[in-house]
Structures are given as C-alpha cells and as structure tokens.
Amino acid sequence: MHDEPATETAAIETAGLSKSYGRVTVLKGIDLRVARGEVFALLGPNGAGKTTTVRILATLTRPDGGTARVAGHDVVADARRVRRVISLTGQYAAVDENQTGAENLRMMARLRRLSRPQARRRAAELLERFDLADAAGRRVATYSGGMRRRLDLACGLVTDPEVVFLDEPTTGLDPRSRQAMWRVVGELTATGVTVLLTTQYLEEADRLADRIALLDGGRVVAEGTAAELKDRVAAAQLTMVLTSTDAFEAALHALGDRVTQLDSARRSVAVATDGSAAHVRSLLDEIDPGRTAVESFAVREATLDDVFLTLTGTTKETAGV
Template sequence: MTAPPAVETVDLCKSYGGVAVLDRLTMRVARGTVHALLGPNGAGKTTTVRILATLTAPDGGTARVDGHDVVREQRRVRRVISLAGQHAALDDGQTGRENLEMMARLAGRSRAGARRRAAELLERFDLVDAAGRRVATYSGGMRRRLDLAASLVGEPSVIFLDEPTTGLDPRSRQALWDVVGELAATGVSVLLTTQYLEEADRLADRVAVLHGGRLAAEGTAAELKHRYGAQRLQLTLRDAASFAAVDRGLGDRVTHRDPARRDLEVATDGSAPGIRDLLDEVDPDRRAVAAFTVRSATLDDVFLTLTGRPVTADREVAHV
C-alpha cells in the first residue's frame, strides 16, 4: 500500500478581515524531501505552516500531514511534527543542556532518556562546548541551532522550518543548511519557508512559489529556471542619455534596471542570433552599449517573473 505524502493540501483557504490569504492552495510534499515555499511577505507562507501545524484552522479545503487531517486529527498530527519558527523558542535563563532535557521530559521521556537525547542533539548540532552556558550568552547562530535541536527532541517525521535563517550571518546560515541537508538524508520530511532564494536553490528538492495566496508555480529549481527564467542579456550603457533611451525603447521587456550603474537586463533565448538581434535593436549605431553579458537565469529571476517584484520588496510588511 502506497504511503501518503508527508504533507498534502487541497483547495486550502484562509481569510483575515475579509482578505483572502490562502486561495484554494493545493500542493504535495513527498516523504524524505526538502520542499521550499517561496513568496513575498503576505503570500501565505506562514499561514500555510500554521495551519499544517494545527495552530490555525483553515476556512475551507483540507490539509493532511503524514496522512492525518489537521482539523479532525490534531493530536495525531502533533505527535509526528515539529515546528521551528522565525524566533527561537528557548528559555534564556537555562543552559542549552537544560533546555533540551526539559523539552525531552515534556515529550514524555524518562529523566535518563531525556539526558541521553539531549547529549545526542548537543553533539549533532556542535553545541557540546556551550552546553553548560546559559542560552542568554549564545550567539544568534548558536540559538538557531539549539532551537532546531529542541524541535527534534521528539524525533518527528515532518518538520516545518519557518524562515529559520533570518538574521543569521553567512557562516551560521551555512551551518544550518548543513543540518537541514542531514535531516532530509535521514528520512525526515522538511517544509521550508524562506526569503533567501539561494537557500531554496541549495536545499530544496522541489520549490513552490506562492503569490496572492495561490500556487504560482512548482517544480525543481532547475525546472523553474528553465520554464520562467530564460537567459538574461545585461547591458551597460555609455552614459545617462543612452540609458534613458534604451530603457524607454525596451519598455516592459526590461527585467532589471540600475540607473546608478547604467545597467539594464532583458530576457533572451541565449542564442547568438537572438542576442545579435537585441543588440541591433537597442543600439543600431553601436554607440550606446559599452558592454554586455549573457547570464543564466536564477531563482531571483523566476521570483520576479512570477510575482512581479524583487524578493526584498516587502521585507517590512507583516508576515501572514
């Protein structure tokens, strides 16, 4: 008998104050994979996670985790999941070891079992040397690692990571990426929401882009780049007048503009004839373009194509 997917939503709906945050969202997360949810703030990422974690009830549709309905079988869902949110849920007054032992005891382990599990996780997350220190003295990266360790005390089969690396420095982010990769390798299913496209590109087996509460696109990072990114021709113009003229001529075909650097980008098929045609179109006299570069699409390009705005455009908007 085929096992159910780790996560499945069908026509999931949720509104706040008459505003639809999720609009018939349907998606599936395969077992033992990392599935990334991308989207600007307000797209519905955190609301999706809260519904799947039984923290918020949907207005319509269905959602299942490990085969269990998140509304009718909340207790069963809670037994198989763990949630690591955007802010570490730790007791600053306790040591790292005490935090983990407390979580293990709450999860039903004996005192000796809690000590063993805490020791395992401290070793796994490279926190042995800091185990006896109060969490208030931890760096941001150490706190995130401890929070993730705490979320694994109960050995969940599905873990939700809601923007886990927000605010971390590059080294701490890299360390957390390594841990997420290890989790998936052991069979844990990971649903990751993130604002960092490099993170999704690096970690995710599949990527889902949410926009306006709907699934705008889904696939592997490579598939999405091929389908929505195309190639990019970057033009550097000789002066401000040339920049303005070429920008005006290309109109809405421009995918990125940087007036300070006098750079414009436009989608292209990457072929030599296509690039020649574009250069002849924008610079028939060969006086306006100082340099050009052809580059492959990134997830940033996919995001911009699907949502109509850069990934950083809404950083100050409240999460929903």
C-alpha cells in the first residue's frame, strides 16, 4: 500500500479496496471517505462485505488490493499507529465474564499502559458514563446483554480513541438496551470521535448516521444522507392490496420492474410515487380502471427499507409490505 498523505478532514479513506477468500471475492473495489467527527453507517445484506471492510480498517485482515487509511495512517504500513487510535466493538461482547465490570475496565486500562491509579480513575469514569456504576462490583456473568455491550464499548474507550468501529453493536438487544447504545453513540460524536457503524437495523442507521453507504455484492451501490438515499428511490410508496389472485397477477404484469415490494400471501404490491394526489390517482386508474381490483391502498413516505430493497439484490418478496 502507498503511504500517501490523507486530506486534513478525513478520518477514514479507502480507494479500490478489494479482498477475496479463495475463489470468493468479498470486496470489489470499495471507495469510502469518512469525515472526522462523523457517524458513517455501512448497510447491506448478509455477505455484502460490511464486516470484512471493518476488519481491514481495524488492521485485523490484510486487503488484497487498494489503499486504506485511518486517522491518516495506512492500515498495512502503519498498522501499529492505527491500533493506537481506534476502538473496535464486534458483534459479540468480548469481556471476561469471571471478572467484575470494574476489573475488566482496570485490566484493559493497564494493558493500555495506564498506571494503577490512572486505571482506577478511568474505570470509575467509564462505569459512571455508561450507567454501570451500580453493577461495578458484580461479575459480568450476571450482566444483561445490554450491560455487556455497554461494558464492551467502555473497554474500548479507556484511551479516548479517535475512531470507533461498531460492528452490529445492538444485534440481539432489546429496544431499551438499543436506545441506551444509541445515546452512547451520540455522546461519542459530541466529543469529536468518528464512528463507523455496521448494522442490520435500518432505523438505527436512519437515526444515528450522518451519511450511509449501501453495500451489495462487495461494491458500494449508493451513498449519501438518509434523506438523499430515500429521494433517490422515491418520495413515497403506494401500497395496494388486490381483491383476488388474478387481480394481483395482473397488477404485477402492469407494473413490471416498477414494483418495489410485494407479498403474494397478502396480494400486496408497492410502487414508487411522488406522493401527489394526481400521481396516486393515475397509478390506481392504471391498475384498477374498473374500480374492482384494488381492495385497499395506503401512501407512506419512503424509508431506508425501501432503499435497501430497491438498490440491493434482496428479493422484493417480503412479508413486511
């Protein structure tokens, strides 16, 4: 990799990043640029390359081609420097269940070469910050999933990293624990930390991310703010429930590749619309000129789910329409 100077405002930069495992190509030339202090989300179906991208940026996996820099350091040539300025929280909490929360934090601080007094102070600060002070003396084996995730993230922050990688940090958490993690991410960026987030929860990306990159098949297929990505798909979605199987099949034939989502079991089909009464009326007249084929319809604003389903290779058949 070439050690070229990074632009002043970039926390993460990749160009042509590629990676294969045997005959399977996982990344096919990823170009990303994440500004300092930004929350940047990577979205995509399973196998799209999200975790591989994070592992390369965190120096855990060596790329086959392309370049990648984190906080100005090349992830191959300057791997040690990269590790000093990053934190990685994976999909599963990596904490010692036989130790208490406070012991985990003190151990991590000592591994990062803080003195014993410094380690104690830092552990106390993080326990308070992550709402774990009351459980500081309890073994982690007794913690809930959300508490373990917060502790895991706290362990990665003992030395105030510049860049934090969160690889599906709220997977499996209940709504209350997920909200708590969202609050923590907001607090991190308020202090100037850059966060790169991968998630399966589109609501999470919509709420947290300043910008989003959508991966599919090892490539970036779309990038922008949540609002920009939604506008790229459509301002709104018209969902129609048809009165019979024949009417449903006729609607699919009439709409063709304009269909964004469908549910055969419910005889439901969705199509993009600009949201105006004139366009909605035109679509209904096209599908149901005799006013007998459409049982009901609804118009709603486009969501990241629509972006995901429209721009990735995910099938349009879904039970969520």
